[in-house]
Amino acid sequence: MPELPEVESARSVIERAALHRVIVDVDDSDTYECRPHSPGEIRSALLGRSLTVAHRQGKSMWCDTSGVGRSKSPGPTLGIHLGMSGKIVIADGQGSEVDGGDYWERGRAAGDYRFSRFSLAFADGGRLLLIDPRRLGRVRLDPPVERLGPDARQITGPQFRAMLARGSAPVKARLLDQEAVAGIGNLLADQALWLAKLNPSRPVNTLDRSETDRLYRAVRRAVGAAIDGGGVHTLSIIPFRTHDAHCPRCGSVMKRGTVGGRTTWWCAREQA
Known part of the structure; x- marks a missing residue:
């Protein structure tokens, strides 16, 4: 189960490979992983924006988002919780990828996205995916991190x-x-x-x-x-x-x- 070190590895992957890339599509169709949001709600909030900063406090992780286009007004915060088996995978569109998060004893083959529960597609062809076999993670807008x-x-x-x-x-x-x-x-x-x-x-x-x-x-x-x-x-x-x-x-x-x-x-x- 991911603890602070695993979440920090996921955060650092986002920081290194996913910031400042314009979001052109979002798969938020998993209603359990994206609770309490209905399908399309997170997508509508993030289209045209980019992730600007990746934060972590304890086992919680969240990203600030930019305005749309030339707008300087920031967007919502995107919270990502790895649950008990989650990994963040950043794929570049040419077959290369980096990941961070939970340790899987059997590993994960590159390109194996069978357990993708949420994803962002970027304008440059890359993607960010939450891979979560046990389906106990969570993605939500504006998570209550002030309680931590x-x-x-x-x-x-x-x-x-x-x-x-x-x-x-x-x-x-x-x-x-x-x-x-x-x-x-x-x-x-x-x-x-x-x-x-x-x-x-x-x-x-x-x-x-x-x-x-x-x-x-x-x-x-x-x-x-x-x-x-x-x-x-x-x-x-x-x-x-x-x-x-x-x-x-x-x-x-x-x-x-x-x-x-x-x-x-x-x-x-x-x-x-």
């Missing part, structure tokens, strides 16, 4: 401490709350808590300052490692999130449970 918490890659120490200072939720559940801190998914949360040697079920109001600061450093380290490695599938704890696995640091059994509604793994000794 600080980005996990950019959150400051004081912001992080404030985020953990309220309530008594399990610490993993708080990390997964996108209105508290945006961008941490299930795998990043398990990696960060393992690095910080904290139990995922620990209530946030029981963490002291040193533990909170340790977790902050662990989150930054986990996010950085996943971006550098090419996605959350490269995190060091991933091979050990399985039955009969042992902690790669101390050798104790890895335990499995459910925290914040998500399958969770932790070290039986160091994260007791």
